[in-house]
Amino acid sequence: MSLFPVSYSLLSKQAVGLHIQHHYDIGNVVKIQYFLRGMNDTYEVETDVDKYIFRIYRADRRSRSDIEFELELLQFLGANGISVSEPIPGKDGVYLRGFNVMEGTRYGVLFQYAEGHERPIHAIADSYRFGESIGHMHKAADHFECVHAREQLNMEFLIDRPLSIIRPYMEHRLMDYNYLGEWAAELKKRISELEIRGLDWGVCHGDLHGNTNAAFVKDGELTHYDFDLCGYGWRAYDLAEFRLAREIHSGHDPKEVEGLWDAFLRGYGSVRSLGENDLAAVPVFVAIRQLWLFGLCFQDSEFAGIADYDEGFIDRKMQYFKSLGYV
Template sequence: MLFPVSYSTLSDQAINDYLKKQYHLNNNTRTSYLLRGMNDTYLVTTPEKKYVFRVYRGDWRGNESEVSFEMELLHHLDQNGISVSLPIPDQQGNLIQNLQAPEGTRYAVLFTFAEGTEKGIDTEEISERFGQAVAEIHLKSDSFHTTSSRQELTLDYLIHQTLEAVQPHMQHRLKDFQELKQIAAKLENSLREHGLDTLDWGICHGDLHGNTNVSYMDDLTMTHYDFDLCGYGWRAYDIAEFRLARQVRLGHDPAQMELLWSAFIKGYQSIRALSDKDLHAVPVFVAIRQLWLFGLCLKDPHINGSIDYGDDYIDDKLHFFRNLSIFQEDIRVTQP
C-alpha cells in the first residue's frame, strides 16, 4: 500500500514525454520545473518557441469547472483585444488535461509564453500604463458570461474563511487571535458602512501587484498571465493589491508610494471611471488583502514550509494590522 500523498511534484521527463505525444511537439522538446506556488509551473522549450505548462494543485483547483472558468475568461479577453497568455488545445482539441497523480486528479493546461520581461513598477510612466491595462481588463470583462463555477471573492471568503484557516496556527496566541478577529470585524463593518452594494463588482484578475504576472515589451505593451486567482469580486479589492505591493516595497518612502499610486489611478481613470466610494474603499481592501494573504500562507506550508511562518511572521502581520491608518480616521486616497 502506498503512503498517502497530499501534494506531489510531477517528473519533468514524464511531463515532457506526455506533452510531445499529446500536443505532437518536436522530439527535441525540453521541459524544466520553473516555479512552485499555488500551482506548479513548467517551462517547455522547443527549437521553435517556448510554452508554459501549469499543473494545478488538487487541493486548490480540484474542480474542472473552476479551471474552465479561467480558460473561458482568457479567450474572452483575447477576443476583446487584451494580450494574455492563452491556453493551447491538444491534438483532440482539449484545453484541460487530467493527470492522475498520487494524490488524485490534477488538472493541467499548456499556455502560450508571455514574451517580454518583468519590470518592477518604479516609475510613474510604468505605473500609469499599468493602471490603463488593469482598467482595460475590467472594462472588457464586463461583457464576460460563463456557466462555469468559480469561488467569488466575497467577504465570507476573504475574511471569515481566512480566520478559520488562521485560528489553528494561533492556538498558542489566543489573545492575539481574538485581537485579529476584532480587527477583521472592524474592516468588515467599515466596508459595510461604505455600502457594499454600491461598490463596483465584476471580474477581477486577483493578483494585480504588477511585479510579476505581466510581461513588458520595449514599448511597454503588456501581456498578462497567471489568472489563477481570478473570479468575481469588488474592483476596489482587485486594485488594492497594487497599492499593497507598493506599501510593502516603499513603506520607507511614502511620498514615492503615493506618486506611483496616483499615477496608477490616473491611468486607470483615463480608461474607466471609479467612483469616490470605490476609491475610499481601497485602503480597507488593502488590509483585507493582507489578511487573506496571511491566512493563505499559514494554511499552505507546501510552498515554502511552515518554518517560514512562525511567530516572527505572525508578529510582523499583527504589527501591520495594529498600525492601520483606517482605524485612526486617516484614510488618504489620491485622486488625479
C-alpha cells in the same frame, strides 16, 4: 500494502515533457524545466518551434469548473483585444487534461509564453501604463459570461476562511487571535457600509501586484498572465493589491507610494471610471489582502514547511494589523 496518503505530489518533469510531446502539436520538446512552485506547479517548455508554459493545478486548490472558468476568461479577453497568455489546445482540441495522482486529480494546461520582461514598477510611466492596461482588462471583462462556476472573492473567501486557517497556529496566542477577529469584523462592517452606497463588482484578476504576472513588451505594452486567482469580486480589491505591493516594495516611502498610486489611477481612469466609494474602499481592501495573505502563508506551510512562519513572523503581522488602528 496500501499507499500512504499524501497532500501534495510533484510530477516528474521528464514525464510531463513526454506528455506534452504526445498531446500537443508544438514541435519537438528540446528542453523542459520546473520553473516555479506557487499556487500551482509551473514548467517552462522549449521546443524547436517556440517556448511555452505548462501549468499543473493543485488538486486541493482548483476544481475542473474553476479552471474552465479561467480558460474561458483568457480566451474572451484575448478575443477582445487584451494581451494575455492564452491556453493552447491539444491535437484533439482539448485544453484541460487530468493527471491521476495520490491526492486526487491534478489538471494540466499548456499556455502561450508571455514574451517581454517582468520588472518591478518603480517608474511613474510604468505605473500609468499598468493602470491603463488594467482599465482595459476590467472594461472588457464587464461583458464576460460563463456557465462554469468559480469561487467568488467575497468576505467568506477573503476574511472568514483565512481566520479559520490561522486559528490553529495561534491557539497559544488567543488574545492576539481575538484581536484579529475583532479587527476583521470592523473591516467587514466598513466594506458593507460602502457596498450599500455602491461598489463596483465584476471579474477580477486577483493578483495585480505589478511585480510579476505581467510582461512589458515593445512600446510599453503589457501582456498579463497567471489568472489563477481570478473570479468575481470587488474591483477595489483587485486594485488594492497593486497599492499594497507599492507600499511593500517602495521601502515604505509615502511620497513614492502616492506618486505611483496616482499614476496608476490616472492610467486606469483614462479608460474606465472608478467611483468615490471604490477609492474609499481601497485602503480597507489593502488591509483585507494582508489578512488573506497571512492565512495563505499558513495554508501553504503544509507543503512549504512551517520554519519561516515562527513567532517572529506572527509578531510582525500582528504589529502591522495593530498599526492600522481599525480596532
